[in-house]
């Protein structure tokens with residue numbers, strides 16, 4: 001699956017593409033929602049690693065593809081908050097761990113390399129001449 | 133199943149082409165059968181995953197059927213492991229390992245499709261021994277070092293050993309086991325029984341392995357780290373503004389050598 005947690009860790013690794021190679025931009029995505037167990041301790045520990053803007057942007061991209069009614073609440077504050085209340089953590093949990101991108105493409109913002117997602121599995125393989 | 137001998141091989145082709153033929157293509161063919169025999173986590177690996185601080189995220193590089201993704205079994209959502217493998221057919225099994233949705237990525241262990249140092253831990257279990265040259269095995273270790281945090285990252289690596297235990301189903305020819313200081317390149321047969329159960333129709337797939345010699349894994353890891361400018365050894369008060377790795381465990385379990393590394397910086 002490509003949940004937004006995984007998307008937030010991925011970067012383009014094509015030959016010579018070493019800056020502005022993250023976050024990959026979603027295109028033509030199909031999304032499934034699956035409930036996941038809520039674990040606030042995990043979220044609080046993981047949060048400092050998040051690229052916040054990338055997460056907010058990809059949540060917006062994802063929610064643009066299907067109706068908000070189905071997707072639930074994906075509204076995250078533009079800045080990562082300092083006070084973590086339950087409501088915020090639940091939203092974060094939903095965005096990070098319950099939105100599954102099943103089909104689509106991820107495009108490098110720098111070199112425009114396309115990484116396809118099929119059946120929830122992102123193809124990060126490169127052709128031999130593209131390997132750095 | 134009767135014990136099957138491994139046979140010595142030498143690699144004359146391009147190592148990548150060689151791995152495509154004798155590793156990747158084989159796993160694509162045997163994936164479901166292979167997976168059905170790989171369900172029990174090894175104790176040292178389970179203990180490593182249980183020892184991690186809550187909230188950590190990790191990479192399982194060469195995840196296969198994803199059997200380590202649901203761990204630790206006593207508290208599954210404590211840490212979050214993402215699986216990477218070269219075999220799409222194994223990933224199709226791994227993405228539901230343990231009966232829940234898992235995060236998996238299709239890539240080569242020599243690739244680095246990640247933000248630098250973003251993981252807290254990485255495991256590489258029974259994977260690096262499928263790479264056909266010393267250089268490529270070293271590169272695979274370097275990818276693990278790049279993947280984890282330089283200040284607190286932890287890495288666990290398992291590879292197949294020339295030293296086999298008695299319970300192992302494989303027989304190593306005696307005359308072949310004399311010069312083992314550099315390890316040994318071998319084919320290990322995988323027998324895929326045909327559906328009508330007649331022996332003649334069994335298909336045999338030869339998988340390439342590099343069997344590690346005693347001390348070869350620690351040597352490989354040290355070389356990989358030093359090439360990246362890392363010190364090898366514990367952090368001391370004299371190590372100022374530098375970073376390094378320390379071997380926390382270094383052992384042999386069930387025909388495999390393993391090491392646990394901790395990264396440090398100051």
Ligand SMILES: [Zn+2]
Pocket residue numbers: 012013014017021108109110111112113
């Ligand atoms: Zn790129």
